[in-house]
């Protein structure tokens with residue numbers, strides 16, 4: 001038994017929660033681990049009562065292995081735990097989200113998540129591209145596209161993203177310009193459609209700056225979460241206000 | 245049989261993909277529908293071979309109902325389909341992500357997603373808050389916090405967010421200031437930690453502007469996806485370059 005395996009607990013409150021879950025004929029439900037900052041689906045497994053109660057008690061994602069017929073805590077051997085921040089049930093209570101922060105890559109292959117095999121690549125007989133093919137949502141797809149431009153070979157005519165990455169003055173003048181254009185959409189009543197488009201410009205250009213600095217959007221999210229989860233937005237911003 | 249139910253197909257390529265999936269003893273696998281733009285987990289169900297092939301053929305999320313023992317396409321009665329953009333398998337190929345765009349609320353309760361029941365609220369015997377309690381990642385948590393500030397009653401001392409929402413001049417001057425501070429982190433070599441913090445400031449303040457304009461971050465993501473999925477980033481930005 002792994003030393004780092006979480007232990008189930010039994011309190012009146014936890015048992016009441018477990019009683020609400022709709023277990024299948026084998027006493028199991030589905031549990032999906034999702035990155036609280038990026039929204040990436042990290043992995044999916046099955047849980048029984050003990051797995052859910054151990055997760056709640058330890059705040060580490062814990063599952064029931066159907067093949068080994070035993071509890072296991074993600075990270076019990078790799079030390080890459082998933083630190084669970086929140087647990088959610090779906091409307092008919094047979095499916096669970098473990099919303100958490102991974103300590104490191106979730107997959108035993110070393111990939112950040114287990115979902116890196118694109119059906120379209122299989123259907124088209126394309127070589128599978130491993131971790132580069134992670135299932136991600138739009139913001140993180142964009143981050144990856146920018147990253148790919150960054151590693152474009154020099155020499156050939158650079159893409160616009162690559163030019164921005166190479167020319168800090170150009171990049172910063174674009175960021176200031178786009179922030180101004182975003183503001184103008186309200187100052188000059190240009191309508192919400194323009195706001196959407198200018199916000200997209202602000203995001204794209206500032207994400208190029210993040211890539212230039214080797215900063216991941218996930219780090220920015222982590223800071224935002226720390227700030228507003230303690231009403232910190234207001235506090236930090238009032239400090240900003242008086243100092244500016 | 246619902247008219248809007250998707251039909252399975254059988255081609256050599258699809259059968260080869262289906263053969264790769266590790267079906268359980270009942271011939272099923274797990275399929276998670278995830279919003280491609282926000283990363284929100286919309287719902288989870290089970291799939292058999294027909295459900296996956298129907299999804300691939302129709303590009304609409306289709307499942308196998310274990311209770312009714314039949315195929316069903318999400319939206320076949322409500323017309324709120326989930327338009328599937330990409331399908332991913334996990335590392336051991338017994339779990340699937342349908343990455344897609346919902347036509348409307350996914351849950352039969354009218355909630356955007358099925359995951360709106362927080363275990364912590366049950367454990368603490370708090371009243372369940374329904375759709376306001378959706379499981380979301382940091383960016384969309386922040387969006388919700390800003391939205392809550394917006395609906396603060398007038399009269400009492402306003403929060404900083406509320407003040408920004410009420411004072412367009414203050415808000416715009418902050419956005420321009422924060423964009424400048426983000427640029428300064430590279431111009432004056434302040435280090436990547438400062439970049440993370442200033443990017444958080446830029447995001448927070450520009451999201452307050454989005455809230456003022458009743459713009460959802462999901463709309464911005466949709467525009468970004470349309471742009472870069474056709475190498476549109478470069479195109480749009482080069483246009484911006486010559487016009488600016």
Ligand SMILES: [Zn+2]
Nearest residue numbers: 090092094095
């Ligand atoms: Zn369910």
Ligand SMILES: [Zn+2]
Nearest residue numbers: 081082083103
């Ligand atoms: Zn940890």
Ligand SMILES: [Zn+2]
Nearest residue numbers: 107108114335
């Ligand atoms: Zn894996």
Ligand SMILES: [Zn+2]
Nearest residue numbers: 178181198201
């Ligand atoms: Zn612009």
Ligand SMILES: [Zn+2]
Nearest residue numbers: 334336338339
């Ligand atoms: Zn699996």
Ligand SMILES: [Zn+2]
Nearest residue numbers: 325326327347
């Ligand atoms: Zn549709």
Ligand SMILES: [Zn+2]
Nearest residue numbers: 091351352358
């Ligand atoms: Zn539902």
Ligand SMILES: [Zn+2]
Nearest residue numbers: 422425442445
């Ligand atoms: Zn700042």
Ligand SMILES: [Zn+2]
Nearest residue numbers: 177181484488
């Ligand atoms: Zn411009």
